[in-house]
Amino acid sequence: MPEFRxxxxxxxxxxxxxxxxxxxxxxxxxxxxxxxxxCPFDYGNEHTTPPEIIxxxxxxxxxxxxxxxxxxxxxxxxxxxxxxTPRKYGVGMFDAMDGFGYHEVIIETPDHNTHLALMDYKQVxxxxxxxxxxFETIMKDSKIxxxxxxxxxxxxxxxxxxxxxxxxxxxxxxxxxxxxxxxxSQEYFSYKERCVFCDIIDQELQLQERIVEENEDFVSxxxxxxxFPCETWIIPKRHSHDFRNILxxxxxxxxxxxxxxxxxxxxxxxxxxxxFMLHTAPNTGEGKNYYHWxxxxxxxxxxxxxxxxxxxxxxxxxxPEEATKYLRAVEIP
Amino acid sequence: MPEFRxxxxxxxxxxxxxxxxxxxxxxxxxxxxxxxxxCPFDYGNEHTTPPEIIxxxxxxxxxxxxxxxxxxxxxxxxxxxxxxTPRKYGVGMFDAMDGFGYHEVIIETPDHNTHLALMDYKQVxxxxxxxxxxFETIMKDSKIxxxxxxxxxxxxxxxxxxxxxxxxxxxxxxxxxxxxxxxxSQEYFSYKERCVFCDIIDQELQLQERIVEENEDFVSxxxxxxxFPCETWIIPKRHSHDFRNILxxxxxxxxxxxxxxxxxxxxxxxxxxxxFMLHTAPNTGEGKNYYHWxxxxxxxxxxxxxxxxxxxxxxxxxxPEEATKYLRAVEIP
Numbered sequence: 001m002p003e004f005r006x007x008x009x010x011x012x013x014x015x016x017x018x019x020x021x022x023x024x025x026x027x028x029x030x031x032x033x034x035x036x037x038x039c040p041f042d043y044g045n046e047h048t049t050p051p052e053i054i055x056x057x058x059x060x061x062x063x064x065x066x067x068x069x070x071x072x073x074x075x076x077x078x079x080x081x082x083x084x085t086p087r088k089y090g091v092g093m094f095d096a097m098d099g100f101g102y103h104e105v106i107i108e109t110p111d112h113n114t115h116l117a118l119m120d121y122k123q124v125x126x127x128x129x130x131x132x133x134x135f136e137t138i139m140k141d142s143k144i145x146x147x148x149x150x151x152x153x154x155x156x157x158x159x160x161x162x163x164x165x166x167x168x169x170x171x172x173x174x175x176x177x178x179x180x181x182x183x184x185s186q187e188y189f190s191y192k193e194r195c196v197f198c199d200i201i202d203q204e205l206q207l208q209e210r211i212v213e214e215n216e217d218f219v220s221x222x223x224x225x226x227x228f229p230c231e232t233w234i235i236p237k238r239h240s241h242d243f244r245n246i247l248x249x250x251x252x253x254x255x256x257x258x259x260x261x262x263x264x265x266x267x268x269x270x271x272x273x274x275x276f277m278l279h280t281a282p283n284t285g286e287g288k289n290y291y292h293w294x295x296x297x298x299x300x301x302x303x304x305x306x307x308x309x310x311x312x313x314x315x316x317x318x319x320p321e322e323a324t325k326y327l328r329a330v331e332i333p
Numbered sequence: 334m335p336e337f338r339x340x341x342x343x344x345x346x347x348x349x350x351x352x353x354x355x356x357x358x359x360x361x362x363x364x365x366x367x368x369x370x371x372c373p374f375d376y377g378n379e380h381t382t383p384p385e386i387i388x389x390x391x392x393x394x395x396x397x398x399x400x401x402x403x404x405x406x407x408x409x410x411x412x413x414x415x416x417x418t419p420r421k422y423g424v425g426m427f428d429a430m431d432g433f434g435y436h437e438v439i440i441e442t443p444d445h446n447t448h449l450a451l452m453d454y455k456q457v458x459x460x461x462x463x464x465x466x467x468f469e470t471i472m473k474d475s476k477i478x479x480x481x482x483x484x485x486x487x488x489x490x491x492x493x494x495x496x497x498x499x500x501x502x503x504x505x506x507x508x509x510x511x512x513x514x515x516x517x518s519q520e521y522f523s524y525k526e527r528c529v530f531c532d533i534i535d536q537e538l539q540l541q542e543r544i545v546e547e548n549e550d551f552v553s554x555x556x557x558x559x560x561f562p563c564e565t566w567i568i569p570k571r572h573s574h575d576f577r578n579i580l581x582x583x584x585x586x587x588x589x590x591x592x593x594x595x596x597x598x599x600x601x602x603x604x605x606x607x608x609f610m611l612h613t614a615p616n617t618g619e620g621k622n623y624y625h626w627x628x629x630x631x632x633x634x635x636x637x638x639x640x641x642x643x644x645x646x647x648x649x650x651x652x653p654e655e656a657t658k659y660l661r662a663v664e665i666p
Contacts (some may be wrong), residue, residue, distance in 0.1 A: 305491025
């Protein structure tokens with residue numbers, strides 16, 4: 001049974017993921033990427049994943065058969081488990097909690113060999129619709145405090161399968177990183193009576209030094225204090241703390257800027273490993289005035305090493321103003 | 334000129350390291366590890382590093398010549414620069430600071446092919462003496478608020494040279510990660526009137542479930558909320574917030590437990606990449622009653638991916654109680 005455990009000093013939670021339990025030997029032997037030629041996310045292999053939760057598919061096809069264009073399934077080796085309850089308990093001086101939560105995989109396309117950066121806008125839009133639908137449904141479970149949608153692309157970014165997919169993990173507590181963003185943006189709001197993200201957009205659009213891409217509803221920027229070369233954030237122009245409030249027309253424009261931004265990263269850095277994370281407000285109603293949902297994309301080209309682990313600082317060898325130039329120079333076909 | 338930049342939302346600083354400036358192309362081409370056969374840290378190549386700051390060497394040898402057994406030099410591509418001042422300034426709504434600081438390399442031995450885990454106790458002790466000496470000297474610069482000593486072992490842990498070495502980065506601000514530990518341990522102290530680390534040691538010694546190694550002055554444990562398989566902390570039994578206060582006899586016992594613990598990790602995981610970070614109090618005098626210096630060792634066997642970046646949570650597939658068993662089973666030769 002998976003278990004949440006809390007560090008008693010800095011209050012960081014970890015998940016002891018028993019479904020993925022590993023012995024030292026598992027790390028020592030070279031990793032076998034995939035059984036040669038076999039992919040559980042390809043057409044015809046639907047029975048090798050847990051049964052689908054939702055799928056976008058023609059009305060005349062049966063669940064867990066081919067024909068779908070986006071498919072959402074529980075993670076076979078979920079880090080958390082929806083059948084538990086979020087029971088909290090002490091372990092001596094320490095704090096722990098049963099590993100309740102949702103861990104799902106969004107299979108973005110039946111095409112094994114493509115990538116969000118290369119798909120057509122319509123397909124990316126379908127993926128965003130799947131995100132939104134699962135997000136809305138899970139947020140109705142009041143035991144869940146936070147839903148995190150993220151993507152690992154490339155094995156150096158933690159992807160264990162090549163087939164294009166994103167993931168969703170929903171947990172019964174507000175993660176540390178989210179709490180920090182909420183506190184920081186609340187502090188800014190109480191000082192300025194403005195949303196810090198709205199101010200960033202205003203300033204960046206004026207300066208035009210760190211804007212990678214822009215459309216009617218979104219901007220993608222290199223953040224001023226970027227941690228990584230070509231780190232890029234996509235921020236909606238309209239103030240909104242909660243991804244669920246995205247408008248239908250914004251789903252379309254978000255898909256466009258997401259694909260274009262990923263294409264520029266793909267082009268400038270030759271298909272680098274990357275992670276992206278959707279940052280949105282928790283299920284507690286916090287953040288309405290002062291928080292602002294957005295997507296953070298981090299190419300994984302530099303190693304996180306001792307200095308970063310010990311300080312929480314990052315060393316970035318590429319000024320974001322330079323990164324902007326490299327990314328802007330890539331033309332969208 | 335390197336520059337510190339602060340994220341306006343979560344107040345995380347980054348260093349834009351212009352001495353290490355990279356273009357996209359630098360990431361795309363496969364990394365050349367070292368010029369074949371040439372190592373700037375080997376005997377005879379002393380002139381290829383910046384001049385040594387200190388070296389432990391026979392009295393009849395000249396600086397920057399062979400004969401030394403531990404040698405400390407400025408990092409040739411320092412992320413920060415001691416010739417600057419910590420001038421703070423605004424950039425529109427953002428905050429930045431000139432990249433003042435010290436970045437040094439502690440060359441742990443002239444022997445290119447060894448490793449702290451394999452050295453004899455005496456040599457490890459000499460390395461700790463070098464840490465202490467540089468730490469004490471730099472803490473006398475009142476512009477410095479924090480000195481971080483760390484080690485990257487193996488290229489997956491961010492090491493760019495194989496020759497055994499540690500690093501020291503000293504900066505004019507208290508890093509986020511350290512501030513979190515100070516706040517957390519202060520909060521515990523104000524509730525319990527005890528040091529949280531002292532309490533952890535007491536409980537762990539009683540339970541004997543997560544103790545890897547113990548001597549008169551130190552314990553090494555798997556933390557209850559370990560982020561990584563075989564993450565291990567070495568904690569002094571005597572309450573002390575500041576590494577500078579280590580006693581002469583503790584330098585010896587610290588060297589012993591460090592070598593033994595690294596040897597166990599080396600043995601259990603077949604010489605894995607790892608980072609270690611010395612956690613100690615800042616140069617502001619904070620933490621005397623409630624903080625407790627220690628060393629955190631993190632083997633780098635799992636990938637930090639989207640979930641970790643987005644949440645600040647970690648998923649650990651090896652319960653620390655299991656890791657303890659694996660590590661205890663390794664015998665020190």
